[in-house]
Amino acid sequence: MKYLSAYPPALLAQVSELMAADKLGALLRGRYAGLHDIRTDRALYDYACELKGEYMRKAEPLAKAVFDNKLHVVRHALGTHTTIARVQGSKLKTKREIRVASLFKTVPLEWLRMIVVHELAHTREKNHDKPFYALCTHMEPEYHRFEFELRLYLTHLESGGAPLWPAAVGASDTLPAPGSD
Template sequence: MTALTYLGGYPESLKAQVLQLIEGGKLGDFLAKRYPDSHSIQNDKALLAYTMDLKNRYLRSSAPLAKVIFDGKINVIKDALGLHTYVSRVQGNKLKAKNEIRIAALFKAAPPAFLKMIVVHELAHIKEKDHNKAFYQLCQHMEPDYHQLEFDLRLWLTWRDLEKGTQ
């Protein structure tokens, strides 16, 4: 039986539907039909510009970002899909804070909707540190289909692992 590593918190009925797609060899086709496009954001400079555009559109008054990069060292299962770090340093008599966002490098090859979902998720952490109701409301403000995209991203990761033979 296929392990649904990325779908742990979802209802059994939904997992059963996913298993039917997998067993029928149709998960890849389902995802390709739903997300046929690719994006051109392939380097850190383009990712920074993309992220800043979203930040300026939805979180104009939030803390500035010091760095936004693709990170090839992020382990999808262990570390998540992206990381938001907040570093405070004392410089003289002032406290300087730096926000950084790191996105897993695998998103260079992901559909554009999934890249946006991850960037939105990490941007939301600038205002809301915890995964609480306010956090998810902010995510949905920036991306109304956030929850569907999160689920579909988990399907895409499952399919990706199956293609690589790691599940």
């Protein structure tokens, strides 16, 4: 249970019991209605800009927000944020980009929102510290619950469980193989 390693042993024991009884997937499926309809990079960019506009108006604009097929497997991350600096004449121009693992195309909206909020918060706060998490919970009050339940879902997949929300018809991306992290 590598996704839950930082949690207390009592909680890990409860998760182990749910997994042994094959109830973890059913618990998560019961909490979330279904998939969101954000499937394209353009829709993700619009969604991220909408959140940024609502909570971080004074932050620099996003240049790009895309789903990345290789992110989860190669970078061992579910999302990344980058700042690219370029010299244009005598000025230094920066662009901010967000990449989200394509795993988030086939999950509930709450989890997509959680990862986008996380990456947006990194545009202001670089480290995972108290101000960073305060900003995350400002943008999404249920941030910590959604993060934990996403970790439960990743544990479910890693243990060989089937995806709880099959990809939408016509979607070409698939979930990374369990344990390929």
